[in-house]
Amino acid sequence: WDPRKRHDNKFALHYARQGMIALAFDNPARGEASSSIRGLSEVSLSAIWAGRNYLGISVFQKTQVLKWLARQDFVDSDRIATCGHSLGSDPADIVAFLNPELVSAVIHNDFCCNWRERSIAMSGYPSTPHHVVPGMFAWFDAPDIQAALAPTPLLFTEGGRTNQLERIRAAYALKGARENLKVYYYEKYATPDKRPFDGKPIPEGLTSWDEYFKYANVDAANHRFHPEHAVPWLAKVFGMKTNDELWRWKGDE
Template identity: 40%
Template structure:
């Protein structure tokens, strides 16, 4: 027994040493040829034939020459736009590779509780064998079968939960949103989309992302709201599925159920996504033409362009990395990019609240013009970029950027990335012809008030 204990003590000591060596390597400059960061900002061949020895260089060659097969064409006629939208919808549905539907139990209500001005209900969805997806529904007091009201599904940012969307206490203490939380919830109150929409007169549905909040596994034991979603995403991809497709597969069923509820006006249903939530929103809105209001609360940019220009290495010779695997829809870039898909929303009402590179936004504007619905798209920038003279509207955006420089060229102020209720709620109530609810949401910050007055 003593020999076994001695063996494990040695193993532990060796493990501690190995971890120390690994951590030392992370903070110690790499040994080797001195790196000239300025020279290596832009990946160049250095060969007379222009070919790349490095695989990263070859991959950049592919990005530089990428021409998605179903990219939006600003020269479309209105008839061609309609045909293109149908092609985009069909191809995106193919890329989702949803599982074959299997009869499942109907959603079940778990409980109902009164709140000031609305009723909060908790439901369970059974989207496919082996899966349970809880969600919250907020129903305004004035919504009745005789007086059905518009409805909206609210999708949170990356670390958000349905409870925070609904302004409810977290399920466990580890999910508590505060400024100290390592998930970075600096704007927890502003991001309470669902309760703000409910107070404005909408039936609001609050959902979790896969692997988040109540759908997480052991996240609460790490003081986080999120699982290791890259691993989850990797396994889904290996099985022919993907993270966004799983999220959309679940949320489509909730939307279909929502339209059947007696206190909901099924002809006035919207979707609101913040940050990560804009990605399942993107797919939902393309696949479901019955969605009649779209709140895009993030900046909008071409993801191919971002990957192409983000190449500045750090001191250790590591270039900017890709987002975690949950953002991956295999095959997407072969066919279209995000601005193309948002252009496919036209002519349905759309608001973009955090701008982006103006050339990407202009594609969307053009699609709405071709559709004869220019008044249906409302685009806003972060306050500091609302004046054209303050924007970095380079076209194309230059290569050789760091992650921070990309955000600057994309007109993004990451510190003020939160749900812009002061823009989204008045806009959607006007489109759905609801009474002005007043300021049932946090007011616009001073810098935004000044810009709005202008």
């Protein structure tokens, strides 16, 4: 990680500096929960043999933490958000979806990805074992879960496939909560004129990530947590003042 990524990715710290209670913890088999014997892929495959899956285990763990957190007397249980970066972004969505009485805002810090669409475009690209949910493709995909969050306030910090974001936007509109969905794209793709592939059908037969990323408005080198979007958005949702001096990257760390 370069210095900026190291700074920006400390997202619990940014929220805490903003005056929020933040609880940060590792994804299963990652960070301090890593094992020197079996890595993420192997743990995930073992889980699938056993009728479970990595995402399910991740959501289960995080749900227990959420329920504990909501009972603490220093926590305002009417103002709890889930916030996930990268591998944590799908669980953030799902924990919120399954616990609507406890979660009142969601930050999805990754791009919006329809896995089936991506797999078809990318010649059967299956992602990694820790993303695989057995049988999920027969029922729904990540954007369906995100659409189902409506009208809960939802932030995307890294844009993604515009056609998928529009489906989610339509769900929020149906619930009369269009303003509760906020999308920032990567800076490189920030405005419609910078997204020439938005209206184009995504071809099949792609073999490289880079080809797909053009259609998904992904600037992989800048994949990191984005406090500049997430902290002020969440503060506004929760009726708090923000002070960007507290968490904005100043190039000096």
